[in-house]
Amino acid sequence: MGDGYEARLAPRWRRALLLLGAVLVAPAFWLGVTGLPPLAGRIAAVALAAGQVAALWWLDRAPQVVTAGVLVAGAALQLLVPGLGPGLAFVVLCTYAWARPAAESLWALGATVVAVGGPAVAQGRWPLAGGWLAASLLAWSWGALGRARGARREAERRQAVLEERGRIARELHDVLAHTVSVMVVQAAAADDVFDLDPARARAAIRRTETAGREALAELRTFLRTVDEGRHDAPPQPTLADLGRLAGTMAGAGLRVTLRREGDGEPPAGVQLCAYRIVQEALTNTLRHSGAGRAEVLIRIGPAAVEVEVRDDGAGQQPGHGPGNGIRGMRERAALLGGTLTAGPGPGGGFAVRAHLPWAAA
Template identity: 80%
Template sequence: MGDGYEARLSPRWRRALLLLATVLVSPAFWLGTTGLPAAPARVCAIVLAVGQVAALWWLDRAPRPVTAGILLAGAALQLLVPGFGPGLAFVVLCTFAWARPAGESLWALGAAIVAVCGPAAIQGRWLLAAGWLAASLLAWSWGALGRARAARQEWERRRAVLEERGRIARELHDVLAHTVSVMVVQAAAADDVFELNPAQARAAIRRTETAGREALAELRTFLRTVRDGDEAHDASPQPGLAGVEQLAATMSGAGLAVTVRREGDGEPPAGVQLGAYRIVQEALTNTLRHSGARTADVLVRITGTAVEVEVCDDGNGGAGSTPGNGIRGMRERAALLNGALTAEPGPDGGFRVRARLPLGSAHLSKGDA
């Protein structure tokens, strides 16, 4: 089973590996040979050495056959040229352990031990064979550790990308879902009374225009944040608990009568206020879109340790029966602030969203705002 990391040699490292391999096999061109007449033995040694270097070009593209071929050629060279060392075998083993998962590269470790220790054992040089064994273990460990570190860095990079995508998706949803929902409701209301009550229709259209302008302003601010980074974002005012009343008024204009109650005093950190505001905003948006409710109650409670919000409606209680981006985004916001959120049908009907956001978690919210 792989670790999801695909290792590839860069052109620079490929050239460096070929240069190192050329240096390591060069002794085969002049060291004394054995087992064959001098001329054929020298030709065989040169062919084996050149073949090892040439095969390295495809090491990360076809690691198994290339590794097996180089180890086999290296063993033959050690038998043919007694003074030749298995330095290239260690380089290949280390590279293979880096290129492939540890579970897969174990066979290469075993093959390398046989290839580098076998010739020395056949020649009765047991101390040398022990040294080659230790070098093989070290080369494999070095490559495996290098792969583990590279895989971890790749995983952290991918996680950062996914977290940023999630943040952008959550912010876009928060910015657009509420105002677009209000615009849809107002447009539908204007259409219903367009002929019977033109003044009411014009009022609904004006509210639609206002909601659209607010959505564009928030979208511009968000896009500037994404483009320019945290400094631009920090310079832009963010909604907080003081904006809940205005949010309720907007919902009331869209046909959902919202009552806001606030308990406790104090000025919670901006990050916690933003999280609480977004949760209330999304809960009311879900109520407007899905529940068929006529009224909703919002409770904001500030204690010495947390901000607690509760949104209840008198709808059909099905706003959270199929969790979507809204409820998932609310839970993610609460989790990022070390808080907790529940979204479920209320005990007396309707739907209820409750969240508790600890005050001490404000430092976590900067990247999420």
């Protein structure tokens, strides 16, 4: 089984590999040959050397075939030209260990040891064979290490992409879920009183329109923030915007009492997290608990912000999918090194409590 990392030679590295291969086999054109008549031996040596270099172009595309071919040709070339040396075999082994997973490239290590050490053993040069063995191990280790580093960088890049997607999903949910929930409640209220009280129905429809415009404005703000090339995006919500949020919820039928204790100006990240947690908790209350009243307490301490949201509803809120609802609030708190608990309150209703440290932000 592979490691999920696909290594490809860039065009400039492929050209560099061809140049290096040509330099390593060039002595085959003038070094002495053995085992064949001089002319035939020279032609065979040049053909083997040129074939090895040409095969390097496809090394990362067909690594097994090219590696095997280069090793066989290299062994034959060593027998023909004993003074040449197996330098190209080490380059191919290193590249193959980089291109393929370690478990798959072990056969190439064994084949290289046989290909470069066999001719030396056949010629009785045992110390040279030992040197080629050490060089083979070094070349394979170097290639495997390069692959491990590349695979780690690729895994970190993929993880960063997944985390960014999760962040965007949370932000998009927070931006839209609250306003859309208010729109649904207002539309339902308008439908309930449409025949009995047209004035109240029209007022609810106007609030629905206002909420829709707010949703569009927040969505545009979010998209501008996601766009890294834009630096003129409006600021994110802070604790000062909780009053406007409470007013929106009151228009949808949920009376919100907002209390703030303590002094200080928490970091922007803590304020945004606290605002989003309050927004999500109130939205869940509006949608699921049937409550008519909610209390929000923001306690600013010297090292952390405490957030508490209580309602007088049924005391139960259904779970939501991954990344949304209560789970999304917990993830937000965890990103700051904080904690969040949510559940039925001791005196009834539902309570959400969050501890958001300053230092992590």
